[in-house]
Amino acid sequence: MALSRRKLIGSVPPASARTDRIGSPMLRPGPPRSLRRRRPARTVASATAVALAVGVLAGAPASSAADPAGRSGQRPVVTRAALDPALVAGRGARVDFLEQEAENAYTDGEVIGPDRTAYTLPSEASGRRAVRLTPGQHVEFVLPAAANAITVRYSIPDAPEGGGITAPLDVAVNRKRVRTMTLTSQYAWLYNQYPFTNDPQADLLHPDWWITECSCVPAATTPFPSIAKPFRPSHFYDEQRLPLGRTYRAGDRIRLTVPAGSNAAWTVIDLLDSELVGPPRVRLAAANVLAFGADPTGRRDAAPAIERAIAFARRTGLPVYLPPGTYQVNRHILVDDVTIEGAGNWYTVIKGREVALPTPAPDGSVHTGVGFYGRAAADGGSRNVHLSGFAIEGDVRERIDTDQVNGIGGALSDSTIDGLYLRHTKVGMWFDGPMRNVRITNNIIVDQIADALNFHTGVTDSLVAHNFVRNTGDDGLAMWSESTANARNTFANNTVQSPVLANGIALYGGADNTVSGNLIADPVREGSAIQLGSRFGAEPFTGYVRIRDNTTVRAGTYELNWKIGLGAIWLYALDRSIDARIEVVGDAYLDNTYNAIMLVSEWAVKDLHSISDVHFRDIRVDGAGTSVVSARTAGSASFQNVDARHVGAVGVNNCGSFHFTPAGSEFSLTDLGGNDGGWLAPWQLPNTITCDDRPPVVPPPPPARW
Structure with a gap:
């Protein structure tokens, strides 16, 4: 199998910078771009320290x-x-x-x-x-x-x-x-720094990284500042x-x-x-796994019986049926040209332990666990796979990026995944392309260590629709064009709630992709509801990106390393410029903690990369703690019928690329008319410098009907 996630999210960007005063940059050393992952060690912790942390975490009760x-x-x-x-x-x-x-x-x-x-x-x-x-x-x-x-x-x-x-x-x-x-x-x-540990008393995993809590690089600091433990629970x-x-x-x-x-x-x-859960689905004309020896009580390993049922089903053209029960599976089930149906995800549960491998696998995995996997793309991938009506419950308790311990994996073309419930795996669904035409609908993906779903490398002509995602440890839904562009895919009408780290929906490069009709709520730190990022070695954005009719709420988180607030939608030019046509139409950004819209390039590359050909139309912003638009890059964007109310600071916070030239900011705004609420004033156009590096936050009132 191809390697699992190799990108670094959130607390470990490359060297970044901030300005305490306008035009006064303070460079911050960051971690290296490529990092070895290590399995976290455990030590015996102090009960007193954890009890103290719990008291702080609970906050002052109302x-x-x-x-x-x-x-x-x-x-x-x-x-x-x-x-x-x-x-x-x-x-x-x-x-x-x-x-x-x-x-x-x-x-x-x-x-x-x-x-x-x-x-x-x-x-x-x-x-x-x-x-x-x-x-x-x-x-x-x-x-x-x-x-x-x-x-x-x-x-x-x-x-x-x-x-x-x-x-x-x-x-x-x-x-x-x-x-x-x-x-x-x-x-x-x-706890701790990426990729995190289960040990509340662990020392810094990366003592050479920037630590915002002490404004230092600990390895370069004498004396070393004390870090409260547990660190970053x-x-x-x-x-x-x-x-x-x-x-x-x-x-x-x-x-x-x-x-x-x-x-x-x-x-x-x-x-x-x-x-109100309906009765279990019964499939009579099928290869019933019970007939092949599967134990529905979960006491005995059911993987061999399921594989025998799959082999029989492929010979006869029948679907595989998993009746109500709990089936123990502690490794990958390889699927190709087969239909597997459960009685419904409340009734049929595929449940497994995480198992340490005696030696690392060729892909770097040191564990295996329950999952249904297509063949690797290098081996031709799988096709005509249809999975529906069951739950997959894993046993993943720590993040090891090389581990293939995902609920669904591999390459699946001309396939469907519908009505599954996925919990306690590393990533709910991780697809390594090239592959095409997969339809992922009506699934519930919760309590993941990393992403809920990721289209990784060359996934094309595919749909992700009406999926419910809650409590991911990384991006909720992502397309990552690491070596081959993801193209002509749509994320439509999904709900993503409470990603603990990173973004609700993220696109890293790609061509002609669409994000429409989604509801994204409560990203917690170092990410946005929607991010378009030129980062993680992704292929460039080409063609168009269409962001349409989405609603975000309580988004725009605090970026830990930069010490600034992000936007509900965040365009980030790190590895290269973003110059594909980006159309953002019909979105509603509600109760934004900081900005509604943010465009930014990394300080180290701010004179190399820009963001342009971006168009916002028919947008509603109901509450922004700081600004409607924050620009920290060179480039341009147009605005038409963008209505805003309850804006905490200046409507446009235009810093450009921080050169503050007499000609104005390096970022230009074009007013195409109909922008109501007073947030876009004529004197701000096209590129008046209105830069306040860290404007005060004014919490907006709760959103209401427009």
Whole structure:
């Protein structure tokens, strides 16, 4: 198999710079462009240090959520990405569940947040708020519609030495206990610098890298400044599904209670998704894996039986059927010219352990794990593969970039992937092209160590639509044209929530690609809702890029190394100029932490690269902590019918490439008319310098109907 992700995200860009005062650059040494990955070591940690960190992470709690209508009159509040659904109608994925935020429910616990500061529990919560319970406390939701299953997104503390704990959570309906869930933090809590460690007491993984907390390169600093441990904790949340055993009616009450004897000092509940799951799908005319010896209890390895069923199905032209059950698979299942169907992703679960290899594989992997893989592109790839209606649950707890421990991998042409539920793998779906015509629809991808999905190298004519993504450790959805351009692909009507690091949707080079109708919420640090990046050795952008009818909310994060706020959409020229035609039409950027739109080149290459031929039309900006447009590059862009309100600082923060010439900025704006809200004033055109390197942030009010 081809190597896994080789690009470096977020906290490890090449040498960067900032200006404390206009025109006064301060160069910052960064890490080298290529780095060896190493497996993190574990040491025994101090319980006191972790307990202290947990106290800081929880933040200062707000008052408990109340039931203003009285217990008998409490009404459910249904949201999408913690917003009124009317604000995002027609955008994002079609899903079968209804989302309810814990902060809107009745609780005797404490609401934490809002907070958009990285490394805190509220910042990684949906909507940047959650409910913190101590033993004996509860949060209660009113079902908005009939449901027989729920999903709970939560966080509990790590073990003092790392590695996670388990703790109970009682689930009651109408005050009658239904079941006790066993929560775990074994798949959460990462620390330190990229690619992170599970050890809360680890020293710096890269002592020669810039550390923003001390404004230093530790290896070059005497005396070495102390770094508080755990250092940069993140990836706090996990989620768990629970069938309720029967159907409950709208108005019934789901109460989540932390038992009095819980070993978790606190339990944070972020949200509850409720769903009416239909009956299992039955396929009679199929190669049923039970007939080939598969164990549906999960006690015995089912991989050989599944492979026998696949071989039989290919000979006979039948699909493979996986009836309800849990099937243990601890390695890759190779798929080519086959259809594999489950009974539905609530019923059929393919579950496996991460297994250490006796010697590293040729691709550099040191582990294997559960996954369905096409043949490598170098071996001709696979085609006519159709996967649907099952879950893949892995056992990945640390990030090792060379490991192939993804849910779906390899090269799959003329194929479909529909209705899967992927959790606890490194990347949900990682495709190494060249390959073409894959359709990826209606999947749920959550709790990943890295990306949810990545088109890596030469993926063409493919569609990713109506997928729901939450809690990735890297980009939610990405196209990375590392050696061959990805071309003519579309990411349409997906929902991406709470990527802990990097971007909701990212395109790194490529030709004639489209991002449309997506809903992207709550990126946490060092990324944006949407990024177009000339970086990571990607092929150039050519032809066009179409960004259409997307909605972002609470985006525009803090870039750790630069110490500046980014934009909800971020164009970044690092390796080369961006000069393809970029059309951004119909987007809505809501409640932006910093900027709505940002165009930037790296300080070291600011006189070499530029961003041009960019066109914004029919855009709505409802709230920006700093500016509508921040330009930190040479180049140009046009604006037509861009309406903005609740802008914290100047509408256009135009720094150009920081030469501040008498002729004005090196970045020019063209007003094509209809730009309302006073953000684009005639005196700013075409290239008036309005540079404030770090303008003060004015938090905007919550977004509302326009």
